[in-house]
Amino acid sequence: EDKVVQSPLSLVVHEGDTVTLNCSYEVTNFRSLLWYKQEKKAPTFLFMLTSSGIEKKSGRLSSILDKKELFSILNITATQTGDSAIYLCVLLTSGYSTLTFGKGTMLLVSP
Amino acid sequence: SQTIHQWPATLVQPVGSPLSLECTVEGTSNPNLYWYRQAAGRGLQLLFYSVGIGQISSEVPQNLSASRPQDRQFILSSKKLLLSDSGFYLCAWTSGRGPGDTQYFGPGTRLTVL
Numbered sequence A: 001e002d003k004v005v006q007s008p009l010s011l012v013v014h015e016g017d018t019v020t021l022n023c024s025y026e027v028t029n030f031r032s033l034l035w036y037k038q039e040k041k042a043p044t045f046l047f048m049l050t051s052s053g054i055e056k057k058s059g060r061l062s063s064i065l066d067k068k069e070l071f072s073i074l075n076i077t078a079t080q081t082g083d084s085a086i087y088l089c090v091l092l093t094s095g096y097s098t099l100t101f102g103k104g105t106m107l108l109v110s111p
Numbered sequence B: 001s002q003t004i005h006q007w008p009a010t011l012v013q014p015v016g017s018p019l020s021l022e023c024t025v026e027g028t029s030n031p032n033l034y035w036y037r038q039a040a041g042r043g044l045q046l047l048f049y050s051v052g053i054g055q056i057s058s059e060v061p062q063n064l065s066a067s068r069p070q071d072r073q074f075i076l077s078s079k080k081l082l083l084s085d086s087g088f089y090l091c092a093w094t095s096g097r098g099p100g101d102t103q104y105f106g107p108g109t110r111l112t113v114l
Helices: none
Strands: A003-007 A010-014 A019-026 A030-038 A044-049 A056-058 A061-066 A071-076 A085-093 A099-101 A105-110 B003-007 B010-013 B019-026 B032-038 B044-052 B055-058 B065-070 B073-078 B087-094 B109-113
Touching (some): A019 A030, A019 A085, A071 A085, A099 B044, B010 B019, B019 B032, B019 B087, B073 B087
Parallel strands (some): A010 A105, B010 B109
Antiparallel strands (some): A003 A019, A030 A044, A056 A061, A085 A099, A085 A105, B019 B073, B044 B055, B087 B109
């Protein structure tokens, strides 16, 4: 059975801190790993990682995938209160594009 | 550009009543479509997915059913709602045509069963 484990489940940081969110997985027929940010409503897409060792960046956010050790990290530098959200790690497997979601990390950035 | 719509946005239903949630996608053809539920304090759970009209795969046994009467329409239904059906229901689509699939979500429907 495919499995995605995110850690920590929740954390509270102060504005300006740097955070690292972890995602480890066990999955057959790996295609991609995706990160989403979910605030009040639907998740919004952040990154898709398919190849190992290639960092993807978008502003203060970055992410990297290690397919040998089966994990990914999402880094957020200089956090802001607007970064407060649930961050979801999602595995995309081959076949019918089935997704397996982790439970998410709830991040709270306090001013 | 592609857009995905869900309605209603919020729904409060009594236990035992029927349910119908609708999802439509614009700007693409033959998408893969998905229904997810997010219960309070839990991750997203895949309920159903569909690769074409009339083709539905169920991931978990439950009180719900799904149908795809048209290429870009996906409907989530129940004949009799349970309290445990409360949650946030998300519809999503993906092209399903290559390794670079990204899943795009609709705005969601918050269902409360009383």
